[in-house]
Amino acid sequence: MRTDNVEYTTFSGWIDPPSDILPPLTEDLTCDVAVIGGGMGGMATALRLAERGQDVVLLEAEFCGYGSSSRNAGQVAGAPGGDLRLLSLFSGKKMPGMVRLAENSARFVEDLITTHDIDCDYEPNGMVFGAVSRGQMFRVRTLAKILHRAGGHGKVGTSEELGIPRGFVGGMREGEGGMLNPGKLARGVRRALLSSNARVFERTKVTDVTRDHGQVVISTPRSDVRANKVVLATNAYSGEWDVTPKRLSVPMWIIEVETEPIEPGRLDELGWDSRSGIVTQHQIMENYRLTSRNTIVLGVRRLERGKTFPLPAKAPDPELVEELASAFATRFPSLADVAMERAWGGWIAITSSWLSIAGEIDGNIYYSIACNGHGLAQAPYVGSLIADLIVDGSRHEDLEGIWASAPKFPPFMMMGPLGLRTIWAVDRFNDLVNGSRRRARRRTAPTT
Numbered sequence: 057m058r059t060d061n062v063e064y065t066t067f068s069g070w071i072d073p074p075s076d077i078l079p080p081l082t083e084d085l086t087c088d089v090a091v092i093g094g095g096m097g098g099m100a101t102a103l104r105l106a107e108r109g110q111d112v113v114l115l116e117a118e119f120c121g122y123g124s125s126s127r128n129a130g131q132v133a134g135a136p137g138g139d140l141r142l143l144s145l146f147s148g149k150k151m152p153g154m155v156r157l158a159e160n161s162a163r164f165v166e167d168l169i170t171t172h173d174i175d176c177d178y179e180p181n182g183m184v185f186g187a188v189s190r191g192q193m194f195r196v197r198t199l200a201k202i203l204h205r206a207g208g209h210g211k212v213g214t215s216e217e218l219g220i221p222r223g224f225v226g227g228m229r230e231g232e233g234g235m236l237n238p239g240k241l242a243r244g245v246r247r248a249l250l251s252s253n254a255r256v257f258e259r260t261k262v263t264d265v266t267r268d269h270g271q272v273v274i275s276t277p278r279s280d281v282r283a284n285k286v287v288l289a290t291n292a293y294s295g296e297w298d299v300t301p302k303r304l305s306v307p308m309w310i311i312e313v314e315t316e317p318i319e320p321g322r323l324d325e326l327g328w329d330s331r332s333g334i335v336t337q338h339q340i341m342e343n344y345r346l347t348s349r350n351t352i353v354l355g356v357r358r359l360e361r362g363k364t365f366p367l368p369a370k371a372p373d374p375e376l377v378e379e380l381a382s383a384f385a386t387r388f389p390s391l392a393d394v395a396m397e398r399a400w401g402g403w404i405a406i407t408s409s410w411l412s413i414a415g416e417i418d419g420n421i422y423y424s425i426a427c428n429g430h431g432l433a434q435a436p437y438v439g440s441l442i443a444d445l446i447v448d449g450s451r452h453e454d455l456e457g458i459w460a461s462a463p464k465f466p467p468f469m470m471m472g473p474l475g476l477r478t479i480w481a482v483d484r485f486n487d488l489v490n491g492s493r494r495r496a497r498r499r500t501a502p503t504t
């Protein structure tokens with residue numbers, strides 16, 4: 057495992073920043089709807105509003121696609137994020153709605169790609185809940201039952217049956233979704249947005265959101281925007297203003313690492329014929345996926361809670377990159393010599409229930425958190441539903457299912473540094489036990 061030449065970046069490994077970043081807002085203006093934040097969520101909201109003839113302004117602190125939207129693993133999930141066992145235990149009634157939301161979100165992104173002719177290397181091959189041990193395989197079977205009971209789709213099988221590397225015991229492939237290059241997707245949606253009638257201002261950091269005579273006043277360093285309605289689409293950065301609901305979410309920092317290009321012949325030997333992206337069944341998952349440039353992107357394994365706003369621009373901690381590289385060598389022993397080439401990270405927002413949330417404050421400020429590290433598809437879909445709500449005045453059933461009737465949320469459990477470290481330690485203990493069981497099985501296996 058080689059990590060000595062890793063390029064650490066504070067943006068993304070998928071794409072460079074755009075060369076045509078738009079100028080900031082310098083004059084006061086008014087509009088009907090203002091969208092704050094230009095990730096997939098904010099861009100899809102503004103695009104939909106513009107397509108529906110609304111007078112919309114989007115304000116983005118850096119450039120559209122700067123946040124998680126260009127940094128994620130590019131796995132378009134077709135099932136809810138989080139631990140489905142806990143979700144079904146504590147939020148059982150919401151499960152069918154969450155499953156439908158996840159599947160419709162994946163289809164929404166596929167439509168977005170087709171409608172705007174976005175070249176983002178999309179492969180509709182369904183994400184796999186991968187098991188690295190027999191214990192995880194037991195968990196996968198339980199999750200599959202929960203998913204099916206809630207109306208979802210997933211095929212359980214061995215690694216051979218699912219066409220995933222033999223270092224995994226097996227898993228469950230989700231019925232919808234697949235994988236793509238998220239940087240290219242975000243760039244394509246940005247292009248569509250800039251061609252629409254929406255007025256977009258980049259390099260425009262909103263410093264406050266307040267109310268005045270029934271309107272919302274959005275302050276930026278040089279000027280103000282007055283809007284009748286506002287959509288907060290700032291994801292993990294949402295805790296910055298007094299107007300944001302308290303305890304809506306906590307920001308967590310997670311990272312991705314990419315290997316150097318690997319010879320196609322060596323990739324073929326893995327048996328990864330489906331090319332499906334994989335997320336392991338640890339409490340804090342590991343993710344693995346192939347890319348169109350013959351590399352493997354891997355990530356997460358540890359969550360680090362953001363402490364203060366504004367959230368800093370960060371590069372990954374080399375110690376965590378080494379830890380991920382070592383996990384990679386365990387899951388892909390035949391590629392243990394492959395070097396890690398680049399590493400990046402981003403901020404995700406986690407809600408206390410691990411469910412997606414959307415809501416409204418006093419009739420004219422809309423917010424959503426969609427959803428807990430699985431928002432690549434859900435954030436834009438929910439954003440488009442909020443746009444439709446603003447135009448039509450009624451909520452789609454998928455929005456209804458995640459709607460918070462009052463902007464009040466319970467405290468977070470196990471999300472402090474000690475709780476997160478404990479969860480990480482449980483995962484590592486299970487890995488150790490599974491490693492020694494695997495070695496013992498190999499020792500006692502009959503030789504031919």
Ligand SMILES: Cc1cc2nc3c(=O)[nH]c(=O)nc-3n(C[C@H](O)[C@H](O)[C@H](O)COP(=O)(O)OP(=O)(O)OC[C@H]3O[C@@H](n4cnc5c(N)ncnc54)[C@H](O)[C@@H]3O)c2cc1C
Pocket residue numbers: 092093094095096097098115116117118119120121122123124125126127128129130131132133260261262263289290291292293296310311312355400401402403404426427428429430431432433434435
């Ligand atoms: C490393 C990583 C891996 C992930 N992997 C996956 C995956 O494989 N599949 C999946 O479904 N999801 C994944 N996610 C989660 C997914 O990327 C997010 O849920 C989704 O991109 C959220 O989109 P968004 O538009 O809500 O937020 P963001 O893309 O974060 O956009 C928020 C925007 O708001 C802007 N902003 C913030 N504050 C202000 C301000 N004050 N004024 C103006 N603008 C502001 C930011 O600059 C940013 O551009 C991953 C995330 C990360 C970080």
